[in-house]
Amino acid sequence: MTPLGTIALIAALAAGQIETPSEHLKVLQPLIGQWVYMGPVQSDSQGIGPKGTEIIAVMTYTWAINKNALQIHWAGKSVDKKPVQFVELIGWDGKQKKLASQGFGSAGGVEHNVWTCEDGVVVCDTKGLNSLA
Numbered sequence: 001m002t003p004l005g006t007i008a009l010i011a012a013l014a015a016g017q018i019e020t021p022s023e024h025l026k027v028l029q030p031l032i033g034q035w036v037y038m039g040p041v042q043s044d045s046q047g048i049g050p051k052g053t054e055i056i057a058v059m060t061y062t063w064a065i066n067k068n069a070l071q072i073h074w075a076g077k078s079v080d081k082k083p084v085q086f087v088e089l090i091g092w093d094g095k096q097k098k099l100a101s102q103g104f105g106s107a108g109g110v111e112h113n114v115w116t117c118e119d120g121v122v123v124c125d126t127k128g129l130n131s132l133a
Contacts, residue, residue: 021068021092024099027117028070028090031061037076043126047084047107053079064089072103090115 037059040052048055057076064071074086088103088111100113101124112127 008045011013017062021094022066023031023089024092025067025070028061028115028122029101030104031122032063035059035061036121041078046109048076048081048107065091088113 001132035058037057039054040069041048041055042051042122044050053095057074060073060084062071062073063069066092072086072088072090074088075083076085077083082102084107085103086103086105086109086124088101089099090113092098093100099117101111101113101115103109103111103113104113114125114127116125
């Protein structure tokens with residue numbers, strides 16, 4: 001970065017014109033911790049089975065990258081199936097002005113999501129190929 005660029009960045013930070021990704025992730029703070037889901041998968045899921053397959057899954061949400069991302073580790077299994085794992089990072093997409101995530105599963109699944117929060121309700125809209133949830 002040039003000296004002029006550095007000065008412009010410092011001035012913008014001082015004026016509060018640059019938002020940090022962590023500001024946008026604050027709405028996800030209530031998800032931090034460990035959660036258990038028992039019930040049917042909501043869509044056909046690679047490595048688990050077709051929509052409606054009963055599963056048990058443990059989801060762990062932790063902060064990553066100095067609270068500029070949220071990491072999800074998902075571990076589960078269905079009846080008579082081997083364990084399946086999934087890891088996802090949620091972050092701020094500054095270009096699209098949305099929370100977005102990318103995840104990868106042990107069965108080869110890839111998932112891209114867009115996250116929204118309205119009136120305290122967090123919604124994850126899956127856009128992925130071979131999605132696992």
